[in-house]
Amino acid sequence: MKPETTLEFFRRLAERTPEPRIELEYGSPYQLLVAVVLSAQTTDKGVNVATRRLFPLAPTPQAMIALGEEKVAECIKTIGFFRAKTKNVIALSRLLIERHAGEVPSDRAALEALPGVGRKTANVVLNAVFRQPVMAVDRHVFRVANRTGISPGKDVGEVEDMLMKTVPADYLLDAHHWLILHGRYVCTAKKPHCPACCVYDLCSWPDKTG
Numbered sequence: 001m002k003p004e005t006t007l008e009f010f011r012r013l014a015e016r017t018p019e020p021r022i023e024l025e026y027g028s029p030y031q032l033l034v035a036v037v038l039s040a041q042t043t044d045k046g047v048n049v050a051t052r053r054l055f056p057l058a059p060t061p062q063a064m065i066a067l068g069e070e071k072v073a074e075c076i077k078t079i080g081f082f083r084a085k086t087k088n089v090i091a092l093s094r095l096l097i098e099r100h101a102g103e104v105p106s107d108r109a110a111l112e113a114l115p116g117v118g119r120k121t122a123n124v125v126l127n128a129v130f131r132q133p134v135m136a137v138d139r140h141v142f143r144v145a146n147r148t149g150i151s152p153g154k155d156v157g158e159v160e161d162m163l164m165k166t167v168p169a170d171y172l173l174d175a176h177h178w179l180i181l182h183g184r185y186v187c188t189a190k191k192p193h194c195p196a197c198c199v200y201d202l203c204s205w206p207d208k209t210g
C-alpha cells in the first residue's frame with residue numbers, strides 16, 4: 001500500500017473512532033497486566049466476566065497471592081486454560097513484588113521476564129499504561145494487515161515490524177487499537193462486513209464483497 005493510501009486508511013479509522021480504548025476492564029496497571037495474560041485465546045468479553053469476580057477480591061499483587069491458587073482458579077474457571085493462567089498470575093504477582101516493589105515495570109524486557117507475558121502482552125501494557133507507540137499484533141491485527149495490504153507479513157513479528165515502519169507517525173500511538181476494532185467488528189475472519197467498511201475502496205483484498 002502506498003504511503004498516501006496508508007495515511008488515508010488511518011485517517012478514516014481515526015475519524016470513525018476518535019478515542020479508541022482497550023475493551024478489557026481494569027482499574028490499575030496491575031489489573032490490566034493480569035487481564036491481558038488471561039485474554040490469551042479468550043475473548044475480552046469472557047475475560048471481563050471473570051475479572052469482575054477476581055479483581056474485587058484481588059486488586060493487587062499482594063492480595064492475589066493471599067487469595068491463593070484455588071480461589072483464583074475458581075474466579076476464572078469460565079475462561080480457557082484457566083489452570084495454567086492461574087499459575088502464571090500467581091507467579092507474576094510474586095515476581096512483581098520481589099523485583100519491582102509490586103509495580104508494573106515500563107520496560108519491555110522486565111515485562112517479558114514475567115510468567116505468561118509475551119511480546120504482544122508487553123506491547124499492550126506499554127501502550128495502554130505507559131502510552132508508548134508500540135504495536136501489539138493479535139489475530140485481528142494480523143488479519144487486517146495482511147488482508148487489506150497495509151503491512152503484509154508471514155508471521156506476527158514481520159507484521160509488527162512492517163506496521164512500525166509504515167503507519168504514519170501521527171497515528172502510531174493508537175494504530176493497533178483501530179486495527180483490532182476493525183478486525184473484531186468489520187473485517188471479521190468469517191463473513192467480513194465489506195459493504196460497511198470505511199476503507200473499502202483502499203483495501204486490496206481480492207475477495208471483498210460488494
